[in-house]
Amino acid sequence: MVLVTVVLLFAAPLAPAAAYPIRDHQWYLAPLQIPQAQQQARGQGVIVAVIDSGVDDTIPELAGRVLAGSGFGPGAGTDGRKDLGSTGHGTAMASLIAGAGADDQVLGVAPASTILPISVLADQGAPASAIAAAIRYATDRGAKVINLSLGAPGAASSDMRDAIDYALARDVVVVAAAGNVASGDVQVANLASVPGVVAVSGIDKDGSPWSGSAKGPQTVVSAPSTSILVATPARNDPHYALGSGTSQATALTSGTIALLRSRYPGLNAANIIERLIATAQDRGAPGRDTSYGFGEIQPYAALTARVPGVYSNPLLTGGSTAGADPEASPTLQPVPIQPAPLQPTLPGLAPTGPDDPGKQPQAGSAQDDSGHLLLLAAAVGVAIGIGITLISTFATMVFRRTERARARREAYQWPPPPI
Structure with missing residues (x-):
């Protein structure tokens, strides 16, 4: 099975930056409140x-923040720091995620994050086995977010599903593109359609669904996807498009x-996802829908809103399970666990001090003169007075039973034991 990249529709390369101010073309920064969000984290x-075509670590946007990674399938034998795609797709995605933004460079959403390429x-795509191996490799190398701006029509292979489950079980948030109609992805592409994955669809500048985006019930959130400025490999001059x-919508979400994950390092992946979807701006029909999912991502709101915690991944349970993790909101304080309440004193048994020689027994205590009382008190949870009554009754029954047994022995004239 071959997995093809979700098409990055490049226009002609931009003119030099002096004539084409980079920041002016990052139109989504303001509506997503990226500058405000970056004051939080x-x-x-x-x-x-x-996981893509590789990342050129020599461009100024990413210099010094690209780790040595690895390659699988067509990328085998590399450390990931060379972009093998003619369009520079992997470099473009990395710039949207972590572009430094200095000196009118492309500003990424998380400019202090580190990229594992x-x-x-x-250009010929990649086998499913390579994608699966890459997901496992990323998980084992400490990635807390995996960006999959790629996909293909149809169902995901079993090895890819297993690899995604492997990542989810190890507290990784997996983000994947819903797919592009131009690539044949009328329905949500096969990586994004795997349960637990954050499937991202595209929207236009006006917030309406992008006509080129795949859609379906697996859509989780939406993000800007049209006329997105990216940085490409240094071999291009200029290296912008x-x-x-x-x-692109997927990279912005990642x-x-x-x-x-930077702002709330103590939160698990389930609560990170809950923050993302709980603060998304609902568009279209109320609630989750096939075009927007839960809505358009709102980074600043996700960082600052009061969001109840959850016990499990809301994308796997079919809904949120609120009230689990007090760290899910910076304004919430953990609720301390209280000790079990003391049992109330029984009527007629007034509490006394420990040194009072005339103190009376409390509920749950035992008297030394009968082993039966502890058994009865533990079994039926009754007061000492009731227990004494029961003990007396029990003793009487034992006495009568003994007497009946003695009478039977005498009546049947059991032979004496041998001498």
Whole structure:
């Protein structure tokens, strides 16, 4: 099975930056409140795996923040730090996630995050086995977010599903593109359709569904996907381009999750996802729908809103399970566990001090003169007075039973024991 990249529709390369101000073309920064979000967090300490065509680590946007990774399939034998795709797809995604943004460079959503590049595809695509191996590799190398701006029509292979389950079980947030109609993805592509994955669809500048985006019930969130400025490999001059696709929407979402993981390092993946979907701006029909999922991502709100915690991944349980993790909101304080309440004193048994020689027994205590009382008190949880009555009754029954047994022995004239 071959997995093809979700198409990055590049327009002609941009003119030099002096004539084409980069920041002016990052139109989505303002509506997503990226500058405000970056005052809360910038992605420090978070490794984002970009499983793609490789990442050029020499461009100024990413210099010094691209780890040595690996390659599988068409990328085998590389460390991921060379972009094997003619369009520079992997580099473009990394720039949207972690672009430094200095000197009018492309500003990524999480500019202090670190990229783990894993090269799995060139222009001819990649086998499913390479994708699965890459997901496991990223998980084992400490990635807390995996960006999959790729996919293919049809169902995911068993090895890819197993690899995604492997990542989810190890507290990784997996983000995948819903797919592009131009690539044949009328329905949500096969990586994004796996349960537990954050499937991302595309929207236009006005917030309406992008006509080129795949859609379906597996859609989790939506993000800007049209006329997105990206940085491409240094071999291009200039190394900037405009493009449209759910690949870009996915990278913006991965950057948002990197901010969340940086701001809330104690939160597990389930609660990170809950923050993402609980704060998404609901568009279209109320509630989750096939075009927007739970809504458009809102990075600043996700970082600052009061969001109840959950016990499990809301994408696997079919809904949120609120009230689990007090760290899910910066404004909430943990509720301490209280000791079990003391049993109330029984009527007629007034509490007394420990040194009072005339103190009376409390509920649950035992008297030394009868082993039966503890048994009865533990079994039926009754007061000492009732217990004494029961003991008396029990003793009488034992006495009568003994007497009846003695009478039977005498009546039947049991022979005496041998001498």
